[in-house]
Amino acid sequence: MDDLLQAHSVQFEDDVILFLAGELDIATAPLVHQAAVAALASAPQRVYLDLTSLTFCDTTGLHALKRLNRTVRTAGAVLRIVGMRPRLRRTLARLQSFSLASPYAALSDSILTCHLAR
Template sequence: MRADELLLAHGLWCEDTVLLCLTGELDLATAPLVDQAVTTALAASPRGLLLDLTGLTFCDGTGLRALNRLAYRVHTAHVPLHVTGLHPNLYRTLDLLKTTSPWLSPAFLY
Protein backbone atom coordinates (compact mmCIF):
# COMPACT_ATOMS: atom_id res chain seq x y z
CA MET A 1 0.00 0.00 0.00
CA ARG A 2 1.28 3.49 -0.89
CA ALA A 3 1.83 6.16 1.75
CA ASP A 4 -0.73 8.48 0.17
CA GLU A 5 -3.31 5.71 0.58
CA LEU A 6 -2.62 5.56 4.33
CA LEU A 7 -2.53 9.29 5.10
CA LEU A 8 -4.08 12.28 3.42
CA ALA A 9 -2.35 15.56 4.28
CA HIS A 10 -4.58 18.22 2.79
CA GLY A 11 -3.94 21.94 3.11
CA LEU A 12 -6.57 24.65 2.60
CA TRP A 13 -6.26 28.41 2.77
CA CYS A 14 -8.70 30.29 4.99
CA GLU A 15 -7.88 33.99 4.54
CA ASP A 16 -4.24 34.23 5.75
CA THR A 17 -4.19 30.92 7.66
CA VAL A 18 -3.46 27.44 6.39
CA LEU A 19 -5.71 24.65 7.60
CA LEU A 20 -3.76 21.40 7.42
CA CYS A 21 -5.91 18.28 7.88
CA LEU A 22 -4.33 14.89 8.54
CA THR A 23 -6.58 11.91 7.86
CA GLY A 24 -5.45 8.31 8.32
CA GLU A 25 -2.31 6.80 9.81
CA LEU A 26 0.80 8.75 10.78
CA ASP A 27 3.78 6.41 10.93
CA LEU A 28 7.14 5.64 9.30
CA ALA A 29 5.60 5.29 5.84
CA THR A 30 3.54 8.48 5.98
CA ALA A 31 5.63 10.93 8.03
CA PRO A 32 7.32 12.32 4.88
CA LEU A 33 3.88 13.40 3.63
CA VAL A 34 3.51 15.61 6.71
CA ASP A 35 6.97 17.09 6.18
CA GLN A 36 6.05 17.81 2.56
CA ALA A 37 2.72 19.40 3.51
CA VAL A 38 4.41 21.67 6.06
CA THR A 39 7.04 22.73 3.53
CA THR A 40 4.29 23.65 1.07
CA ALA A 41 2.27 25.51 3.71
CA LEU A 42 5.21 27.52 5.05
CA ALA A 43 6.42 28.44 1.55
CA ALA A 44 3.30 30.59 1.18
CA SER A 45 4.15 32.61 4.34
CA PRO A 46 0.88 32.14 6.22
CA ARG A 47 0.06 34.19 9.30
CA GLY A 48 -1.10 31.05 11.09
CA LEU A 49 -1.35 27.30 10.78
CA LEU A 50 -4.28 25.30 12.09
CA LEU A 51 -3.57 21.57 12.28
CA ASP A 52 -6.69 19.41 12.32
CA LEU A 53 -6.03 15.90 13.66
CA THR A 54 -9.68 14.85 13.90
CA GLY A 55 -9.22 12.27 11.13
CA LEU A 56 -5.97 10.83 12.50
CA THR A 57 -6.62 7.16 13.28
CA PHE A 58 -3.11 6.04 14.28
CA CYS A 59 0.12 7.72 15.39
CA ASP A 60 3.27 5.83 16.38
CA GLY A 61 6.65 7.10 17.60
CA THR A 62 7.68 8.17 14.12
CA GLY A 63 4.40 10.07 13.82
CA LEU A 64 5.10 11.82 17.11
CA ARG A 65 8.52 12.84 15.80
CA ALA A 66 6.83 14.16 12.63
CA LEU A 67 4.47 16.27 14.76
CA ASN A 68 7.44 17.47 16.81
CA ARG A 69 9.28 18.46 13.60
CA LEU A 70 6.15 20.20 12.36
CA ALA A 71 5.87 22.21 15.59
CA TYR A 72 9.58 23.10 15.46
CA ARG A 73 9.47 24.22 11.83
CA VAL A 74 6.34 26.31 12.35
CA HIS A 75 7.85 27.82 15.51
CA THR A 76 11.11 28.76 13.78
CA ALA A 77 9.10 30.34 10.93
CA HIS A 78 7.37 32.51 13.59
CA VAL A 79 3.95 31.25 12.54
CA PRO A 80 1.38 30.64 15.28
CA LEU A 81 0.33 27.00 15.44
CA HIS A 82 -2.98 25.74 16.78
CA VAL A 83 -4.16 22.14 16.84
CA THR A 84 -7.68 20.80 16.91
CA GLY A 85 -9.11 17.30 17.05
CA LEU A 86 -6.50 15.75 19.33
CA HIS A 87 -7.42 12.31 20.65
CA PRO A 88 -7.06 12.31 24.48
CA ASN A 89 -4.21 9.77 24.40
CA LEU A 90 -2.27 11.79 21.83
CA TYR A 91 -2.93 14.95 23.85
CA ARG A 92 -1.40 13.35 26.97
CA THR A 93 1.65 12.18 25.04
CA LEU A 94 2.22 15.60 23.46
CA ASP A 95 1.69 17.25 26.84
CA LEU A 96 4.52 15.10 28.23
CA LEU A 97 6.76 15.89 25.25
CA LYS A 98 6.41 19.66 25.60
CA THR A 99 8.74 19.52 28.62
CA THR A 100 11.55 18.28 26.37
CA SER A 101 10.56 20.23 23.25
CA PRO A 102 10.19 23.92 24.09
CA TRP A 103 8.63 24.73 20.69
CA LEU A 104 5.61 22.64 21.67
CA SER A 105 3.95 25.66 23.19
CA PRO A 106 0.75 25.45 25.21
CA ALA A 107 -1.07 26.87 22.17
CA PHE A 108 -0.13 23.72 20.28
CA LEU A 109 -2.20 21.64 22.66
CA TYR A 110 -5.50 23.52 22.40
Protein backbone atom coordinates in the same frame (compact mmCIF):
# COMPACT_ATOMS: atom_id res chain seq x y z
CA MET B 1 1.73 5.24 1.38
CA ASP B 2 -0.78 7.81 0.12
CA ASP B 3 -3.64 5.54 1.13
CA LEU B 4 -2.34 5.39 4.74
CA LEU B 5 -2.20 9.16 5.31
CA GLN B 6 -3.83 11.99 3.45
CA ALA B 7 -2.69 15.57 3.95
CA HIS B 8 -4.20 18.66 2.42
CA SER B 9 -4.26 22.33 3.28
CA VAL B 10 -6.65 25.22 2.85
CA GLN B 11 -5.78 28.93 2.95
CA PHE B 12 -8.04 31.01 5.23
CA GLU B 13 -7.16 34.72 5.27
CA ASP B 14 -3.66 34.92 6.87
CA ASP B 15 -3.83 31.35 8.10
CA VAL B 16 -3.47 27.84 6.72
CA ILE B 17 -5.44 24.82 7.86
CA LEU B 18 -3.54 21.56 7.44
CA PHE B 19 -5.66 18.43 7.65
CA LEU B 20 -4.15 14.99 8.37
CA ALA B 21 -6.28 11.87 7.99
CA GLY B 22 -5.18 8.29 8.52
CA GLU B 23 -2.05 6.80 10.06
CA LEU B 24 1.06 8.78 10.98
CA ASP B 25 4.01 6.41 11.26
CA ILE B 26 7.42 5.68 9.77
CA ALA B 27 5.94 5.11 6.32
CA THR B 28 3.93 8.34 6.23
CA ALA B 29 5.94 10.82 8.34
CA PRO B 30 7.73 12.37 5.32
CA LEU B 31 4.34 13.40 3.92
CA VAL B 32 3.77 15.65 6.96
CA HIS B 33 6.95 17.61 6.26
CA GLN B 34 6.11 17.89 2.55
CA ALA B 35 2.62 19.17 3.42
CA ALA B 36 4.06 21.67 5.90
CA VAL B 37 6.53 23.09 3.40
CA ALA B 38 3.72 23.51 0.87
CA ALA B 39 1.43 25.10 3.47
CA LEU B 40 4.12 27.54 4.60
CA ALA B 41 4.74 28.78 1.07
CA SER B 42 2.03 31.43 1.56
CA ALA B 43 3.76 32.75 4.73
CA PRO B 44 0.77 32.32 7.06
CA GLN B 45 0.63 33.80 10.56
CA ARG B 46 -0.85 30.61 11.97
CA VAL B 47 -0.99 26.99 10.89
CA TYR B 48 -3.93 25.04 12.24
CA LEU B 49 -3.14 21.34 12.29
CA ASP B 50 -6.43 19.42 12.32
CA LEU B 51 -5.91 15.89 13.65
CA THR B 52 -9.60 15.02 13.93
CA SER B 53 -9.23 12.24 11.34
CA LEU B 54 -5.83 10.97 12.48
CA THR B 55 -6.42 7.35 13.49
CA PHE B 56 -2.91 6.27 14.54
CA CYS B 57 0.34 7.91 15.60
CA ASP B 58 3.49 6.04 16.65
CA THR B 59 6.78 7.43 17.95
CA THR B 60 7.96 8.31 14.44
CA GLY B 61 4.68 10.21 14.02
CA LEU B 62 5.35 12.07 17.27
CA HIS B 63 8.77 13.07 15.95
CA ALA B 64 7.11 14.24 12.72
CA LEU B 65 4.79 16.46 14.78
CA LYS B 66 7.77 17.86 16.70
CA ARG B 67 9.54 18.58 13.41
CA LEU B 68 6.40 20.23 12.08
CA ASN B 69 6.28 22.46 15.16
CA ARG B 70 9.93 23.51 14.63
CA THR B 71 9.37 24.09 10.90
CA VAL B 72 6.34 26.30 11.53
CA ARG B 73 8.11 28.31 14.24
CA THR B 74 11.20 28.77 12.05
CA ALA B 75 8.91 30.17 9.34
CA GLY B 76 7.65 32.77 11.84
CA ALA B 77 4.21 31.25 12.27
CA VAL B 78 2.39 29.67 15.20
CA LEU B 79 1.17 26.08 15.20
CA ARG B 80 -2.30 25.46 16.63
CA ILE B 81 -3.21 21.79 17.00
CA VAL B 82 -6.90 20.94 16.95
CA GLY B 83 -8.97 17.78 17.09
CA MET B 84 -6.54 15.65 19.06
CA ARG B 85 -7.83 12.43 20.50
CA PRO B 86 -7.36 12.17 24.30
CA ARG B 87 -4.62 9.55 24.09
CA LEU B 88 -2.50 11.63 21.70
CA ARG B 89 -3.11 14.75 23.80
CA ARG B 90 -1.85 12.95 26.94
CA THR B 91 1.20 11.62 25.09
CA LEU B 92 2.16 15.03 23.71
CA ALA B 93 1.63 16.63 27.12
CA ARG B 94 4.16 14.18 28.61
CA LEU B 95 6.83 15.11 26.07
CA GLN B 96 8.54 18.04 27.73
CA SER B 97 10.49 18.87 24.60
CA PHE B 98 7.29 19.49 22.65
CA SER B 99 5.46 22.70 23.42
CA LEU B 100 1.82 22.64 22.40
CA ALA B 101 0.63 26.06 21.34
CA SER B 102 -2.96 26.23 22.56
CA PRO B 103 -4.41 22.86 21.61
CA TYR B 104 -8.12 23.27 20.91
CA ALA B 105 -10.83 20.64 20.82
CA ALA B 106 -12.27 21.89 17.54
CA LEU B 107 -11.01 23.91 14.60
CA SER B 108 -13.85 26.41 14.91
CA ASP B 109 -12.88 27.14 18.56
CA SER B 110 -9.28 27.85 17.60
CA ILE B 111 -10.07 30.09 14.62
CA LEU B 112 -12.72 32.00 16.53
CA THR B 113 -10.40 32.57 19.50
CA CYS B 114 -7.56 33.81 17.29
CA HIS B 115 -9.73 36.10 15.19
CA LEU B 116 -11.49 37.61 18.22
CA ALA B 117 -8.09 38.41 19.73
CA ARG B 118 -7.17 40.64 16.76
